Amino acid sequence: MSDDDVDHELLDLLRKSLGIGPADSSAPPETKVLQNAEFIYDNSIDVALDMRHTKLAAIEILKQMQERGYSTKTWSEHPLHPKAKDENTVNFIFTMDLLNFSFWSEKSEDERFTVSYQDKRWTGYWSLVAALQRGLDEEISITSPSFWINEEECTEEVLRKVFRSETDEEIPMFQERIRCLREAGQILEEEFDSSIITLIEDAKHSAAGLVNLLAERFPCFRDEGKFEGKKVRFLKRAQIFVADVWAAFEGEGYGEFNDIDKITMFADYRVPQMLYSLGCISFCPPLDSRIRRHDPIESGHSWELQIRGCSIWAIELLRREIVKLQPDAKINAILIDFFLYDLAKEREQAEEEAIPHHRTRSIWY
């Protein structure tokens, strides 16, 4: 019997005598994002949440989501989102969420990066979705992992064509986006037979497991920071990938997850702005004026981590208030988040924004 076996024997004996079950290696996976968000909220001094406005917002959000019949079905109703429930849609969503970051621009609406598709001009997140759809229409295999690592076919010139703009401004962080495609393509080939379906199947229908798998294996999904000396995870693009697949497949097939409610709000730059206009979140005067001046906040700065962590926690508090109002409501953090993002985009057209979104340039969101 090796030393190792003896140790295990002793450990088991000790556990039995203390009445502690075996270290259950099959314990359900946890992402720790919500726990880290609460830690940030508890230790934030520059960002605050307001419970009165949160309770009022919960009433309004629940009412509007019910009136609109907001559900996973809403995802496919967006004109640019893929409709088929097949592998092509999985590949599309992976590509989209691999690149789903940092669209904001200081140029005017007429000069900012804009994609023309189906006789419409698309900006922001929708410019990415439009560019991918246009690329596929033009017979470019932009959603295929083996294409991303084929440097003869997938040249920088071809990628410039996929992400070409109607204006002089190129897509923000173009070089970083190429790096994300090449890196993800390499890892998918080495570890997942270049198949995103294999990646999803390896998570065995656990949303948290799939998020952790992405964060572990793909550096470009490893969205975390250090706050008060503690590692904090946001995993925004890993989480929104799982959420988009869940919504696109309406919780079935590739979108079937037994722990989907472990997914939190996606800490981006648009929903925090919406939470501010609802009065749920507020900033200390120096941070407030930094945001209003459009002055950059560097990635990893305490202010940025507080905005992101408190936004995740704010959505959790909103969710709890909504459940109190309607215990059987089929509403989780994902649907509240999706709804607030879509609402922000509707309001962007209609009215003056209560505050600009914060300016952090990074590949994380």
Ligand SMILES: Nc1nc2c(c(CN[C@H]3C=C[C@H](O)[C@@H]3O)cn2[C@@H]2O[C@H](COP(=O)(O)O)[C@@H](O)[C@H]2O)c(=O)[nH]1
């Ligand atoms: N928290 C959160 N962040 C989201 C989305 C989406 C789009 N999701 C679609 C899928 C289902 C929903 O119904 C939406 O139709 C993009 N973003 C982030 O926003 C930023 C882009 O902003 P702008 O430049 O204004 O387009 C950028 O960081 C991007 O990563 C969301 O849903 N939640």
